[in-house]
Amino acid sequence: MRRPTDADRADVAAALDVWAAGLLSTLERETGCTLLIHGDTQPYDLHLATPEVTEDVLAIPWDVDDAGLPLGPLIHGRWRPSLAAAVLATPHAPGRTCVLGAKTVQPFLYGRRLDGGAVERLAPDAAPGDYVFVVDPGRRPLGVARLAPDGRGLDPVRDLGWYLREGG
C-alpha cells in the first residue's frame, strides 16, 4: 500500500468529481482519513485510512492490501465504488443516485436486475453504462448498480445483500 503521487491524486479526484464536485476532499474531511492506494498502476484499489493507520501501514515490512475503508477500484480513470463507499458517499452524490420503489428494494438486495419500471427516480447525471448509487425510498443506501443500455434499467454491481450471500 502507498500514498498517492500527485498524478494519482489528480486522477482519483477527477474520477470522483464526476459523482460530485470535490467528492474526494469531502470524504477525507468527513472521515478524518487520508487516501491510500494498493497497486502500482491502474486498475488500483482506493482506501481511506486514519493518519495513524497510514503511518503504520507504510512502515510494515510486508505488502498490506487492506487498511481503513475500501472505496473500490479506479479502472482506467473510472471509479467503481465499493459497498462501503456507497454508504459513505451516497448522501453527497444525488446526481448519480437512483431511488427505488418500495417493492423493488428486496429484489435489488437479492442481486436481481431491475427494469426501468422498477426505478422511481433515475440518476439525473448518469448516462447508460455509468455506475450509480442505489437507495430505497427513504434514501438509505442499498449499493451500486450500472445504468442499463436502455438508460432506465439497473444492472446490479454490488448490493448490501452481498454481505449475507458472500461476505461472511
Add this chain to the structure above:
Amino acid sequence: MALEPLRVPPSPALRRWANQHGYSPEILARWDAFYPDVIRLVEVLGRPPSKYIRLNALAEDPTHTLEQLRTKGFALEPTPVPEAWRVTDEPFAIGATEEYLLGQYQLQDLSTQLAVMALEPEPGERVLDLAAAPGGKTIQIAQAMRNVGRIHAFDVDAERARALKANLARCRVRNVAVHVRDGADAVEVPGPADRVLLDAPCTGEGVIQRDPTRRRGHLEEYAQCSMLQSRLLDAAVAALRPGGLLVYSTCTLAPEENELQIQAALERHPLTVEPLPEAIGELRIRQNTLLPGLTRVADHKLTEAIALTAHTLPHLHDCLGFYVARLRKEAA
C-alpha cells in the same frame, strides 16, 4: 509448549450418561471435576443459545437503531453489558435486516464482548488483535477507540479474513489494517503495542451449542491447541510495550487452554495477572457473577492470582462458555 491433557477417569454411571447424550465420557468427567452442576450444563448445551446483538455507534445512534428494530417487531431486552441486547423475539432473522446490512449492529454473543471490556482500548492507541476473524471483537475495539488510532487485525485463514474485511467495511471501521498472516508476525508491526488481544484458537467446548461435533472431542486436541496458544502468547508478549496490557481469552472449558496456559505464561514472561475491570467484576448475568479462574486443577496448584481470571458458563450466564484473563507486562 504443549500442556499435557488432564485425565479424569469417568465413573461407569457418568460413562453411560455421556453416551446417552452423545458426549465423550472423558470430557464430561473433566467438566464434572472442574465446574458446578454438569447435568444442568449438558441440558443447556442441548438447546440453541440465546441471541445477542451489539449496537454500533460508528454507524448509527444506538437509540435510533433500537427504535427501528422494534418498529419491525423485534423484541430486545437490555443486558448488563453496555450496548449489548438479547433478542427475545424476531419476526424474521435478525441478521437479515437493512439495519444489519448497514452496519448498525453486529451479532455477537454476550460472553465474547467481555474480552474487549477487559482490554479497555482507548482512542489513539496501537492495538493488536492476533486471531481476529470474523471481526466481532475487532469492531468492538474500534468502537471503544471511536475509529481513532490504529488496530492491526491478524488472521492466518484467508477465507475467514475475507469475512473479517467484509464485517469491518460493513460496520464503517476506518482504523484497522488487516493482515492475512499468522498472528505471531505481529512482532514485526512497527512500534510496540499498547494493548494486545489474543482470543486464541481453541477446542471450542464453550460453543457446543453452535457446533455439536465438539461433544466428541479428543484429549490430544488439548495438547495441539495449547501448543499454538503458547506460541501466540509468546508473540503477544514480545509485541507489547513494557507496561502494556494483554487480554487472553478462549471459548473453551479446558484448563489446559485456560488457567494452566496462563500459569505457564506467568512462569516464562514478566507478566502479572490483573483484576478484571470493575465493570466486569461487578457484573451479574442472570443473577450470577462470573466464575473465578480455577487455582487448583487436578494435581496442579496454581498461583492465587489466577482467581482474578474468569469464566462464563452457558448454564449460569445464558451465553457461550468463555474464559478471559487480563495480564500486565511489567514496566521496564
